[in-house]
């Protein structure tokens with residue numbers, strides 16, 4: 327059985343019809359990992375024993391008649407998401423021995439659904455980056471062309487799903503880290519609205535834009551996963567109490583007639599690869615053919631999004647990473663999380679001599695500078711004001727349109743090493759991603775074609791970004807779904 331040809335919905339049907347068991351499905355994934363992961367390098371930790379136990383438990387539940395689409399389906403989890411008693415490194419030397427005492431809320435929710443976790447996957451250290459080249463351990467590879475990056479920071483999530491090692495992955499998107507690797511690997515990557523999914527138990531990066539996010543093969547699969555992990559959480563005060571929609575049901579009954587799609591002129595600019603532009607515009611024409619209306623729009627503050635993001639992100643990063651310095655960070659015996667704190671201290675001591683990598687250091691320095699007295703008003707406060715204008719652009723446009731379509735990235739997956747010495751070049755790749763994160767909106771990157779890059783022989787996937795109103799994940803996913811069924815792009819898989 328080739329995992330690569332199955333999505334969650336097909337696998338769930340196979341399990342329900344007793345064509346195979348969850349243990350068999352899990353064994354196939356583990357074999358695939360054994361075969362391919364020395365090339366793909368998706369996984370930091372493979373939890374094979376645990377996965378087989380979880381699969382056996384899922385088989386019992388299936389036998390007793392339980393019917394939920396995630397039951398017994400193998401997945402991977404980005405290594406910035408806490409997993410109780412399982413190594414969680416954030417791909418960093420500082421946390422390379424860190425065993426959390428608790429799991430993230432989203433893990434508890436997936437466990438309740440009968441998830442099978444195959445292991446923890448690689449990313450840029452602390453999720454800082456766009457290629458996994460900032461991982462303190464190793465770089466992951468793109469299954470469509472092993473010489474290229476899978477994107478980042480959730481690159482291990484993308485390579486594990488696209489490479490057929492698992493069915494889906496949970497990652498995070500703070501400034502594009504699900505959407506960009508989804509685009510680079512031909513997958514559906516959903517960043518929900520800020521506050522739709524609990525951040526409790528993430529190793530935080532930019533707390534005001536961090537979103538647990540979904541890497542899946544199809545829009546329908548992403549809908550199923552979002553339904554499982556979304557919702558209010560008492561442990562995260564920024565979660566919304568809005569009821570969680572029945573996303574999959576919505577997709578099945580969706581009618582695109584009359585839907586107004588906004589095309590922002592600021593997202594089709596010089597620097598965007600022409601073939602990518604053609605793919606995205608082709609998709610828009612298709613959606614028009616299916617009954618949608620197209621409206622030209624303008625988001626005038628778009629050009630400030632990357633500079634604004636790269637002030638706010640390092641500022642929050644410098645504050646969030648301060649707890650790992652091991653010097654000013656003590657613990658009191660009254661503290662509830664005393665074990666957690668001791669654990670972190672212990673981790674720091676063991677990793678002595680191998681501290682933060684250069685990207686984390688760069689962000690700590692920029693952030694500390696932007697927040698320092700005398701510069702705070704000029705940088706941090708100014709950035710927050712521009713952020714409000716960026717958000718306002720979207721608010722105004724969403725009075726005229728229902729969704730916005732734009733490219734996800736200006737290029738296809740680039741070669742390993744191409745930008746790794748030039749952080750500025752790497753940051754500029756976020757040009758179409760940062761504004762959505764700063765505004766906290768939901769967006770999906772959905773496959774919309776293939777392009778042969780000038781510097782290579784192999785055709786690489788292209789993604790388009792479908793951006794929605796706050797908490798309107800259902801429309802974003804429904805448009806991705808209707809296009810996917812019409813275009814068939816998600817049926818193409820890499821040969822690995």
Ligand code: GLN
Nearest residue numbers: 453455499500501502503
């Ligand atoms: N490229 C962005 C950055 O480096 C993405 C980060 C993210 O979403 N985790 O900050």
